[in-house]
Amino acid sequence: MTAAxxxxxxxxxxxxxxxxxxxxxxxxxxxxxxxxxFPFAWMLLTSLKGPTDEIFSVPPQLLPGHxxxxxxxxxxxxxxxxxxxxxxxxxxxAVTILNVLVAALAAYPLAKLRFFGREAxxxxxxxxxxxxxxxxxxxxxxxxxxxxxxxxxxxALILPNLASAFNIFLxxxxxxxxxxxxxxxxxxxxxxxxxxxxxxxLPVIRPSLAAVAIFTFVTSWNDFLxxxxxxxxxxxxxxxxxxxxxxxxxxxxxxxxxxxxxxxVVPIIIFFMIFQRQFVRGLAGAVKG
Amino acid sequence: MTRRLSLTPYLFLVPALALVAIFVIxxxxxxxxxxxxxxxxxxxxxxxxxxxxxxxxxxxxxxxxLTNSVVYLVATPIVIVLAILLALVVNRRLPGISLFxxxxxxxxxxxxxxxxxxxxxxFERNGMINSILISTGIxxxxxxxxxxxDFVLPIAIMLTVWAGIGYYAVIFLAGLQNIPEExxxxxxxxxxxxxxxxxxxxxxxxxxxxxxxAVISALAALKVFDEIxxxxxxxxxxxxxxxxxxxxxxxxxxxxxxxxxxSAIAIALLxxxxxxxxxxxxxxxxxxxxx
Numbered sequence: 001m002t003a004a005x006x007x008x009x010x011x012x013x014x015x016x017x018x019x020x021x022x023x024x025x026x027x028x029x030x031x032x033x034x035x036x037x038f039p040f041a042w043m044l045l046t047s048l049k050g051p052t053d054e055i056f057s058v059p060p061q062l063l064p065g066h067x068x069x070x071x072x073x074x075x076x077x078x079x080x081x082x083x084x085x086x087x088x089x090x091x092x093x094a095v096t097i098l099n100v101l102v103a104a105l106a107a108y109p110l111a112k113l114r115f116f117g118r119e120a121x122x123x124x125x126x127x128x129x130x131x132x133x134x135x136x137x138x139x140x141x142x143x144x145x146x147x148x149x150x151x152x153x154x155x156a157l158i159l160p161n162l163a164s165a166f167n168i169f170l171x172x173x174x175x176x177x178x179x180x181x182x183x184x185x186x187x188x189x190x191x192x193x194x195x196x197x198x199x200x201x202l203p204v205i206r207p208s209l210a211a212v213a214i215f216t217f218v219t220s221w222n223d224f225l226x227x228x229x230x231x232x233x234x235x236x237x238x239x240x241x242x243x244x245x246x247x248x249x250x251x252x253x254x255x256x257x258x259x260x261x262x263x264x265v266v267p268i269i270i271f272f273m274i275f276q277r278q279f280v281r282g283l284a285g286a287v288k289g
Numbered sequence: 290m291t292r293r294l295s296l297t298p299y300l301f302l303v304p305a306l307a308l309v310a311i312f313v314i315x316x317x318x319x320x321x322x323x324x325x326x327x328x329x330x331x332x333x334x335x336x337x338x339x340x341x342x343x344x345x346x347x348x349x350x351x352x353x354x355l356t357n358s359v360v361y362l363v364a365t366p367i368v369i370v371l372a373i374l375l376a377l378v379v380n381r382r383l384p385g386i387s388l389f390x391x392x393x394x395x396x397x398x399x400x401x402x403x404x405x406x407x408x409x410x411x412f413e414r415n416g417m418i419n420s421i422l423i424s425t426g427i428x429x430x431x432x433x434x435x436x437x438x439d440f441v442l443p444i445a446i447m448l449t450v451w452a453g454i455g456y457y458a459v460i461f462l463a464g465l466q467n468i469p470e471e472x473x474x475x476x477x478x479x480x481x482x483x484x485x486x487x488x489x490x491x492x493x494x495x496x497x498x499x500x501x502x503a504v505i506s507a508l509a510a511l512k513v514f515d516e517i518x519x520x521x522x523x524x525x526x527x528x529x530x531x532x533x534x535x536x537x538x539x540x541x542x543x544x545x546x547x548x549x550x551x552s553a554i555a556i557a558l559l560x561x562x563x564x565x566x567x568x569x570x571x572x573x574x575x576x577x578x579x580x
Contacts, residue, residue, distance in 0.1 A: 022383060025378065025381060025383060026383070028378060029378065029379070029383075029386075029389045032375065032378075032389075032393065033389055033392045033393065035451075036392055036393050036395055036396055036451070036454075036455060037392055037395055039404070039407040039408055039411060040395065040399065040407060042407070042410075042411065042417060043407050043410075046410075056413075056415035056416065056420070057420065058419075058420045058423050058424050059420060059421070059424035060417050060420040060421060060424070102304045102305050102308065103305065105301045105302070105304060105305065106301060106302050106304070106305035106306075108301055109297070109298035109299075109301045109302060110302075113297070113298040113301075115295070115298040115299070118298070121302060121306070124309075125305070125309065128309055128313045128314075129508075130508065130562050130563065130566045131313055131317065131559065131562075132508075132511070132512050132535070132558055132559065132562055133512070134512060134514070134535045134538060134539070134555070134558070135316070135317065135320060135555045135558060135559055136312060136313060136316035136317070136320070137542070138316075138319070138320060138323060138330070138542050138548050138551060138552055138555065139315065139316035139319035139320060139323070140312065140316055141330065141542075141543075142319075142330060143311075159312075160312045162304075162308050163304075163305050163308030163309050163312065163313075165309070168305060193297045193301075194297075197301070218397070218398055221398075221400065222398075222400035222401060222402070224400075224401065224402050224514075224515050224518075225514050225515065225518075225535075225539065229543060239400070240400055240401075240402040240403075240515075243402050243403060243406060244402060244518075244519070247406055247519075254410055257406065257410070258410075261403050261406055261407055264400075264403055265399045265400075265403050268398050268399060268400075269395055269398060269399065271398075272391070272394060272398045273391050276387065276390065276391050276394065277387075279459065
């Protein structure tokens with residue numbers, strides 16, 4: 001594209017370049033978009049193909065010749081996909097709300113109050129960021145069976161994920177950006193620390209809370225290894241665990257697997273298209289370093 | 290700042306500290322203990338001293354897994370460079386740009402399992418990738434991508450990078466939008482072209498985001514499991530070609546019920562993570578001093 005632009009001679013060159021430049025960018029943007037969306041687009045197209053449509057051919061057949069929803073029916077007949085969704089939503093929402101609440105509570109004194117052991121507690125929490133979660137899975141498994149008795153149930157995915165040192169760290173940064181005058185004025189009026197935290201500080205750091213909440217939700221939504229250890233009853237599975245069950249169930253029926261993947265991916269994509277703006281804005285505030 | 294309230298700060302911290310104690314601190318202690326025992330998760334652990342660690346040092350699969358996990362770290366610099374380039378592109382004010390940004394974010398939210406399954410079918414023997422390569426004349430014979438030990442790990446790394454670019458680009462984009470416009474104006478007055486402008490203004494301005502992304506993507510790379518699990522159909526690949534530390538830990542603990550031995554692997558994982566974190570923090574500190 002730039003080569004084409006420079007070929008135009010003389011005075012018109014700059015103007016032509018200005019006109020062609022956006023076209024160059026759009027072509028580049030579209031190419032990247034094709035690369036990012038292609039595997040899912042291929043899944044969507046395959047999921048609509050009938051039994052007579054080619055799925056493995058040279059050259060590849062992109063569009064379904066005889067579009068059908070039968071593959072979706074086959075998946076829904078065999079696996080409780082709506083239940084997978086419901087379970088993922090329950091876990092995601094519970095983890096997000098409680099985790100952000102716990103993190104916001106812990107982050108406030110670490111950012112704004114002086115007390116004995118503050119640095120020690122902060123570095124202890126910070127240190128746990130580098131502890132890989134998988135390290136804890138063996139003892140957590142034993143506890144799930146012997147202590148908490150929540151093996152094969154959703155609380156097993158919620159309770160161990162309620163404290164995130166990472167979220168505490170990000171929210172501490174956010175609290176530190178709030179001027180002390182705000183809190184001092186409220187203290188003069190006799191407000192309790194809990195009240196100051198809830199009605200003055202939390203509203204101020206709302207963009208950071210939103211970013212941390214979205215991070216937490218995506219992580220929970222996509223979490224696989226721990227849920228796969230905990231969940232065995234089909235009705236109780238979350239989406240990623242259910243998808244692996246689906247892959248096993250339909251092993252070589254690519255059309256049905258494609259239908260299953262499409263069903264699970266499309267809603268979350270729509271969800272994030274809607275919240276995209278909050279996400280970008282929240283991130284801008286959260287990662288200032 | 291003198292405080293009359295003395296107990297309040299601790300009350301705020303109680304929920305977080307209690308959870309961390311139960312689900313992080315205690316498990317670390319338990320894993321250290323299990324690593325000195327023979328344990329199948331069901332019966333009582335039997336103390337065996339250093340046997341698991343002796344076994345570990347002599348276990349070629351462990352070294353293979355460790356190597357694969359360290360190799361996986363190449364995903365970090367690749368994803369950082371590509372995500373910054375993408376952020377620079379989508380930072381332009383073009384109509385419809387937010388649609389593109391949203392599209393690039395699709396892999397980040399769709400989850401590693403859905404991604405792994407989708408790509409696995411693309412890389413099948415008679416899948417899309419071979420089909421395209423054959424019909425364009427690049428290949429004459431289909432390649433067995435996922436059963437060839439040379440390809441499994443690179444494909445998994447490619448998937449991780451592919452899924453991460455849009456995600457991290459959002460972080461870099463946020464960073465770019467925080468850089469004051471005056472700095473770019475000043476660079477323009479000094480006669481910088483587009484590339485020099487980004488080199489002298491954008492890149493230093495993105496330092497906090499680069500550090501952040503380097504840390505989280507490196508920690509994620511050391512813990513890779515899902516992509517390997519799906520791409521190799523939970524085998525770890527031919528000749529353990531895709532086996533990472535976490536994958537090996539999972540197999541020993543939850544497939545073979547060697548929880549004692551798996552605990553020793555977990556300790557090794559912790560040490561490796563610790564070493565890389567210290568290296569990263571060092572680099573981070575040097576970076577901020579220079580800034």
